[in-house]
Structure formats: structure tokens, C-alpha cells
Amino acid sequence: MAAEPPRDGADAIQDAWRRELPGVPVESIGVVTRIWWAAKVFGDERRRLLANLGVDVATLDLLSTLRRSGPPYRMSPGELAGACMVTRGAITQRVERAVRAGLVERTTVGSGYHARAVFLTDAGNALLDRVVADLLVAEDRLVGHLSPERRDQLADLLRELLAGLGGPSLTGQVGD
Amino acid sequence: MAAEPPRDGADAIQDAWRRELPGVPVESIGVVTRIWWAAKVFGDERRRLLANLGVDVATLDLLSTLRRSGPPYRMSPGELAGACMVTRGAITQRVERAVRAGLVERTTVGSGYHARAVFLTDAGNALLDRVVADLLVAEDRLVGHLSPERRDQLADLLRELLAGLGGPSLTGQVGD
DNA sequence: TAAACTGAGTTTAGACCTAAACTCAGGGGG
DNA sequence: CCCCCTGAGTTTAGGTCTAAACTCAGTTTA
Numbered sequence: 001m002a003a004e005p006p007r008d009g010a011d012a013i014q015d016a017w018r019r020e021l022p023g024v025p026v027e028s029i030g031v032v033t034r035i036w037w038a039a040k041v042f043g044d045e046r047r048r049l050l051a052n053l054g055v056d057v058a059t060l061d062l063l064s065t066l067r068r069s070g071p072p073y074r075m076s077p078g079e080l081a082g083a084c085m086v087t088r089g090a091i092t093q094r095v096e097r098a099v100r101a102g103l104v105e106r107t108t109v110g111s112g113y114h115a116r117a118v119f120l121t122d123a124g125n126a127l128l129d130r131v132v133a134d135l136l137v138a139e140d141r142l143v144g145h146l147s148p149e150r151r152d153q154l155a156d157l158l159r160e161l162l163a164g165l166g167g168p169s170l171t172g173q174v175g176d
Numbered sequence: 177m178a179a180e181p182p183r184d185g186a187d188a189i190q191d192a193w194r195r196e197l198p199g200v201p202v203e204s205i206g207v208v209t210r211i212w213w214a215a216k217v218f219g220d221e222r223r224r225l226l227a228n229l230g231v232d233v234a235t236l237d238l239l240s241t242l243r244r245s246g247p248p249y250r251m252s253p254g255e256l257a258g259a260c261m262v263t264r265g266a267i268t269q270r271v272e273r274a275v276r277a278g279l280v281e282r283t284t285v286g287s288g289y290h291a292r293a294v295f296l297t298d299a300g301n302a303l304l305d306r307v308v309a310d311l312l313v314a315e316d317r318l319v320g321h322l323s324p325e326r327r328d329q330l331a332d333l334l335r336e337l338l339a340g341l342g343g344p345s346l347t348g349q350v351g352d
Numbered sequence: 353t354a355a356a357c358t359g360a361g362t363t364t365a366g367a368c369c370t371a372a373a374c375t376c377a378g379g380g381g382g
Numbered sequence: 383c384c385c386c387c388t389g390a391g392t393t394t395a396g397g398t399c400t401a402a403a404c405t406c407a408g409t410t411t412a
Binding site: 047078088092114 | 389391394
Binding site for chain 3: 056058090093114
């Protein structure tokens with residue numbers, strides 16, 4: 001007879017919908033709502049930290065994806081859209097901002113209307129060297145209250161969840 | 177000797193940072209990145225479904241929070257901000273849109289500059305009755321490939337994670 | 353009782369995203 | 383050789399959010 005874990009806000013939301021709309025299936029809330037909240041906490045924390053370091057989350061996502069891609073460290077806008085999980089239009093805007101900031105460059109073709117490849121400048125690489133380690137250390141602290149065993153259990157369950165979601169997998173991700 | 181789970185994109189990202197920035201702690205990625213991706217998949221799916229039903233995610237979040245709050249089904253903007261985990265400014269804008277759509281009303285005070293309480297109209301309640309059940313059924317299907325045992329394990333680990341994050345708890349949530 | 357304070361709500365500027373329309377470059381038919 | 387098609391990239395309109403400045407109502411204080 002293991003002790004029940006203390007109830008939290010997601011449990012309260014399940015109860016509230018059971019009360020307001022009897023008969024609807026509320027079981028997914030325990031997973032979906034908590035994932036939503038955790039993502040919000042991580043996202044807010046990351047935004048604050050990066051703001052202090054002078055970058056925004058979207059730009060760092062772009063630069064990180066290029067850096068992680070490995071040699072030759074160049075990606076087309078379409079590849080970036082797949083890896084970053086945003087629309088091509090969003091990539092156009094991210095690249096435009098990053099170019100203005102001197103963090104990436106584009107090679108174009110023909111009249112120059114279309115970008116062909118995007119790659120980091122020295123300044124972009126320097127920014128990554130300066131920021132990513134701090135970010136990973138901060139996030140390590142955020143999840144540090146979970147024992148390594150619990151953390152690995154959670155990671156494995158999330159991997160299983162994502163595999164079934166048909167969402168982001170190795171396809172379209174880093175490492176062409 | 178349990179079989180290793182198949183590698184996914186998050187594993188690849190861990191490897192890539194180990195290669196690019198040797199020495200940085202990459203263990204948090206297995207949890208943080210997968211939670212981020214899962215939230216993105218759930219969020220995109222919810223946005224698409226709700227767009228078909230003629231609502232947007234932010235408005236449904238507002239209406240749901242009011243409905244779940246129970247009697248007297250009224251909340252101040254500040255309470256709503258806490259429960260929805262967005263800034264008060266965002267609540268002002270959400271309420272303004274919902275008022276224009278006829279889904280909620282406001283009671284004001286004095287010159288009418290400040291809202292005091294926000295509550296659902298009949299149209300707002302009808303929209304919830306029409307939409308929430310469909311949404312929960314759809315999300316139940318999304319996580320349906322996990323066995324109930326795995327789902328509960330995942331929910332428990334996420335509850336533990338959130339408790340340690342000091343993030344959303346019972347405080348400021350539903351239930352007055 | 354009037355000035356200052358405090359806290360809740362609102363406004364605004366700026367960032368970011370999506371969806372849909374638009375624009376080229378390159379590759380077939382005719 | 384030219385027209386059209388297709389696909390990748392870009393533009394634009396519209397919506398959402400945050401952070402910081404601003405505005406009141408009610409309260410404290412002298």
C-alpha cells in the first residue's frame with residue numbers, strides 16, 4: 001500500500017470537469033495538462049535566462065540547430081523548418097533577424113530571391129559557446145530534484161509517448 | 177537485461193552537444209526537450225481541432241477556467257491570470273476578445289476603468305458544452321497508445337517533476 | 353482631509369507564430 | 383524554345399504573448 005502522491009492542480013482540474021461535464025473522459029488530463037505546465041515553466045525560465053544573456057529563444061533555437069547539424073554546418077530553410085518544427089515562413093523571419101544581428105549568413109541563387117543554405121558566422125558560433133553551457137547547467141538544476149533513476153524513467157516514458165504521437169522523431173532532425 | 181528503447185531525436189541532440197561542447201551536462205535534454213516536443217504536438221493538435229470548431233486556444237482556456245472554478249462562476253482578472261499562467265495584460269486582451277464575441281461579461285466599478293469580475297454568458301457556457309467533450313475525446317485518443325499503467329506512471333512522474341519545479345500547484349488554480 | 357502610496361487592471365511596443373497568398377528557379381511537354 | 387507546372391522560399395495579415403509604462407480606486411498618513 002504505497003502512499004498516494006499529494007494531489008495537485010491537474011487532479012483538481014480532472015475533478016472539476018467530472019463535476020461540470022459528467023461522462024466525458026478526463027484521463028488524458030493527467031498527462032496532457034502536466035506536460036503543458038512543465039513546458040510552460042521550462043519555456044518561461046529559458047526565456048528569462050536568455051533575455052539576460054541578450055538572445056531570444058527562437059534565435060537560439062535556430063543557431064543551435066545549425067551547430068548541432070555537424071559538418072558542413074549548413075542547412076536549407078526547409079531543413080531548418082523540419083528540425084525546428086516551425087513553418088518555413090517562421091524560418092524566413094528567424095533567419096532575417098539573425099542575419100541582421102550578424103549571427104548567420106545566407107547563400108542565394110539566381111536573382112537572390114531564394115536562400116539556398118544558411119550557416120553560422122563566427123559571431124554566431126561564439127554566442128553559442130557563450131550561452132549553451134549556461135543554459136544546460138540551468139536546466140540541469142531545474143530537473144535536479146529528481147533522482148537520476150526517476151529522471152531516466154521519465155525520459156523513457158516520454159520517449160514512448162512521443163513515438164506513439166508520430167511527432168518529432170529522428171526524421172527531419174539533426175544529423176541529416 | 178531489458179532491451180534498450182529505440183533512439184530518438186532527443187538522444188541525437190544529446191550526442192550532438194556532447195560532440196560540439198564536450199563537458200557540458202546534457203542529461204536534462206532527455207526530459208526537457210521531450211516535454212517541449214510533446215507540448216508542441218499537443219498544442220498544434222488542439223489548435224487545429226479548435227479552429228475547426230470556431231474557437232481559439234486562448235479563448236477556450238479562459239472560458240474553461242471560469243467554468244471549472246465552480247460557483248459562483250466568477251473570477252477577477254488577477255485570479256484568471258494566476259490560473260491561466262499568463263500575465264494580467266494577456267487576460268485583459270483575452271477578456272476583451274471574448275466580450276466582443278459575446279462569450280463573457282464584465283462587471284466594472286467606479287468610472288468603469290477596472291473590471292471587477294468576469295463571468296460566462298449563456299453563449300459561453302453553450303460553447304463549452306459543445307467543444308470540451310470533443311477536445312477531451314481527441315486528446316484521450318492522442319495518449320491512447322500508452323497502456324493505462326504506463327499513462328499513470330507518466331502522470332505520477334510528471335506530478336513529481338512539477339512539484340519540484342515550484343510551478344503550478346493547487347495555489348492559484350481552480351477551486352476558488 | 354488632501355497628498356502619497358499601493359495594488360489591480362489596462363495600454364502599448366515589440367517579438368513571434370501560423371495560414372494563405374505570392375514569387376521565383378528548374379524541369380518537363382508540345 | 384516557350385509555356386506551364388511544381389516545389390521551395392518569401393511575404394503579409396492577423397492573432398497571441400510578455401514586459402514595462404500607465405491609470406485609477408481605495409487606503410494610509412500627516
